[in-house]
Amino acid sequence: MNAAYCQTILDILPQTQLTDRRIGRKHVVMKLLKLVASVTMAAALVAVAVVRADDSATNNPASKPIPYPLNTCPVSGDKLGEMGAPYVFVYQGQEIKFCCPDCKKDFLKDPQKYLNQIKADAAKQQK
Numbered sequence: 841m842n843a844a845y846c847q848t849i850l851d852i853l854p855q856t857q858l859t860d861r862r863i864g865r866k867h868v869v870m871k872l873l874k875l876v877a878s879v880t881m882a883a884a885l886v887a888v889a890v891v892r893a894d895d896s897a898t899n900n901p902a903s904k905p906i907p908y909p910l911n912t913c914p915v916s917g918d919k920l921g922e923m924g925a926p927y928v929f930v931y932q933g934q935e936i937k938f939c940c941p942d943c944k945k946d947f948l949k950d951p952q953k954y955l956n957q958i959k960a961d962a963a964k965q966q967k
C-alpha cells in the first residue's frame with residue numbers, strides 16, 4: 841500500500857460518511873468493499889505464514905526451535921566458527937549448526953544417528 845493509495849482513502853472517507861446518512865445502499869456497498877478488503881488481507885497473511893513455515897523446515901512452525909546445545913559440528917566434530925560462520929539448519933524443531941553446508945548433506949543421510957549423537961554429546965557437556 842503506497843502513500844498515494846492511502847491519500848485516496850483519506851479523500852474518499854469524508855464523502856462516504858456523508859452518503860451514509862443520505863443513501864443507505866451506498867453504505868452497504870462500502871461495507872462490502874471493506875469486507876472484501878479485510879478478507880484479501882487475511883488471505884495475504886495466511887500466504888505469508890505458509891511461506892515462513894516452509895522456510896523453517898520444521899514440523900512445528902508455531903514454536904521456536906530448540907537451541908543447538910553444542911559448539912561443535914555434529915558431522916565433522918570441528919569447532920563451530922573456525923571456518924567462518926556456522927551453517928544453521930532446523931530439523932524437526934531442533935536447531936543444528938554445521939561447520940559447512942556439506943555437513944548438512946551428510947546429516948540428512950542419517951538424521952537420527954546425528955540427533956542421538958548430539959543428545960549424547962550434550963549430556964556429556966552437562967557433567
Ligand SMILES: [Zn+2]
Nearest residue numbers: 916939940943
Ligand atoms: Zn562441515
